[in-house]
Amino acid sequence: MRLTCPLCGPRDRREFYYYGAAVYLDRPAADAPPEAWDEYLHLRDNPAGVTQDLWYHEQGCGSWLKVTRNTVTHEILAVDAVSAADAAEEAR
Amino acid sequence: MRYSGWKVLAQGLRGNTGWAPAWRDPAPKAAYDAVIIGGGGHGLATAYYLAKNHGLTNIAVLEKGYLGSGNIGRNTTIVRANYFLPGNSEFYSHSLKLWEGLEAELNYNVMHSQRGLINLFHSDGQRDAFARRGNAMINQGDDAVLLDREGVRELLPYLDYDNTRFPIYGGLLHPRGGTARHDAVAWGYARAADRRGVDLIQNCEVTGIDVVDGRVTGVQTTRGAIRARKVGMVVAGRSSQVAAMAGLRLPIESHVLQAFVTEGLKPVIDHVISFGMGHFYISQSDKGGLVFGGDLDFYASYAARGNLPMVEHVMEAGMTLMPMIGRARVLRSWGGIMDMTPDGSPIIDRTPVAGLFVDAGWNYGGFKAVPASGWCMAHLMATGESHPVAARFRLDRFATGHLLDEEGTGSQHNLH
Numbered sequence: 197m198r199l200t201c202p203l204c205g206p207r208d209r210r211e212f213y214y215y216g217a218a219v220y221l222d223r224p225a226a227d228a229p230p231e232a233w234d235e236y237l238h239l240r241d242n243p244a245g246v247t248q249d250l251w252y253h254e255q256g257c258g259s260w261l262k263v264t265r266n267t268v269t270h271e272i273l274a275v276d277a278v279s280a281a282d283a284a285e286e287a288r
Numbered sequence: 289m290r291y292s293g294w295k296v297l298a299q300g301l302r303g304n305t306g307w308a309p310a311w312r313d314p315a316p317k318a319a320y321d322a323v324i325i326g327g328g329g330h331g332l333a334t335a336y337y338l339a340k341n342h343g344l345t346n347i348a349v350l351e352k353g354y355l356g357s358g359n360i361g362r363n364t365t366i367v368r369a370n371y372f373l374p375g376n377s378e379f380y381s382h383s384l385k386l387w388e389g390l391e392a393e394l395n396y397n398v399m400h401s402q403r404g405l406i407n408l409f410h411s412d413g414q415r416d417a418f419a420r421r422g423n424a425m426i427n428q429g430d431d432a433v434l435l436d437r438e439g440v441r442e443l444l445p446y447l448d449y450d451n452t453r454f455p456i457y458g459g460l461l462h463p464r465g466g467t468a469r470h471d472a473v474a475w476g477y478a479r480a481a482d483r484r485g486v487d488l489i490q491n492c493e494v495t496g497i498d499v500v501d502g503r504v505t506g507v508q509t510t511r512g513a514i515r516a517r518k519v520g521m522v523v524a525g526r527s528s529q530v531a532a533m534a535g536l537r538l539p540i541e542s543h544v545l546q547a548f549v550t551e552g553l554k555p556v557i558d559h560v561i562s563f564g565m566g567h568f569y570i571s572q573s574d575k576g577g578l579v580f581g582g583d584l585d586f587y588a589s590y591a592a593r594g595n596l597p598m599v600e601h602v603m604e605a606g607m608t609l610m611p612m613i614g615r616a617r618v619l620r621s622w623g624g625i626m627d628m629t630p631d632g633s634p635i636i637d638r639t640p641v642a643g644l645f646v647d648a649g650w651n652y653g654g655f656k657a658v659p660a661s662g663w664c665m666a667h668l669m670a671t672g673e674s675h676p677v678a679a680r681f682r683l684d685r686f687a688t689g690h691l692l693d694e695e696g697t698g699s700q701h702n703l704h
Contacts, residue, residue, distance in 0.1 A: 209597055214586050216588075216700070216701045216702045217701070234686060235537075238539035238630050238699075239537040239539055240528065240539070241528070242528035242538070242540055242542055242588070244526070249587070251587075267542070267588050269591065
């Protein structure tokens, strides 16, 4: 499996650290109820198919990446830097 | 038909022409008292104990493929009770006791072999931790022997004792640990459940769970609707998808775990050996293949295969520990889909939907748990109350903070 880092190009999976589902980007407010934190930290859609998750280019440029990929086929559909992906989201 | 040595002999003389199928192939009825989704080890064990311990025989197991087609046939067959935390310790202890009587109970040879399991340690600190774990196992009523380096060398003379990165300081021997024939466990429970009148329905995929006013009323399947007041989801590997049919989200992320087997060799490894620092463990099957594996690939996955970096890592760890296996040829590798929970412990509990129960989140430790998981899930479905040895496997423990973090690494999906 290879990820194409937007800064470094195609790199081996070993350079990356997997963090978890991209819902980690939607951090609840500090005063959110405990249920919101449970949702955020523990509960997952866990799809068999296309998902989005966060990877860290640990042995490369150090970017946090939002990866769109298929959990059944291991196909990588898109790799975006988290900051850029967020900016695009806000623009929409 | 009851199996026995005499039957084998008699059938041998008659050219093995008199064996009957081990279970029926019934069509689904329109309604059952209880339905279990998932015909793997845990589901079949649940059905068996529902019938045996609780007298519930108007029940069905619904399996989307064939019986035992999931993780019961994809694991590395290890059976042990070497847990530390209250909540885990008594559960796995109960499971091991059930294993020890399983063949007589089921009238089926599951080839349970208590060959002893050795967890290696490589530092003074790790020795202390293992001594403490061994004491917890003994306090639970199970067995543990702390071996020093020479004690390990006596049992496992072929390890590399000159490794400088992870020098072998000793090992924790769990004499009652061992292996069993994985498929036979599913077949044995299936046959025993069928003999008690349980309908085992194969090629019957559940496509919907009917919920009316917060209560389960039945399931929709590829072979028609089936009404039931009690439904158990026992589908580790696909738990999130099945739970989603009832509108539930589970604290589970699915990961792939790889395993490997070599060509058959003469007996060379007599125990189960676990090399935790290298993420490597190994045993030899009765057929002669070296069965070994390592850690998760560490990304969410539903592919029943992994990637090469973990293959390489496992092979390196094996060569580091026991260079003698270097010439053995690997025959096959495969992957199993693990229900990973944030704290690495399983779930056997009610759900917010009345009458709907969940047995899930077995991480990479489901095989040894099969008997006790079935026992406790059956108790829960029959009585509505958690069995005492599984009382801490709660679905809501992440929200309430009552975690069961055996590894002590934290409660987050990428930590176990």
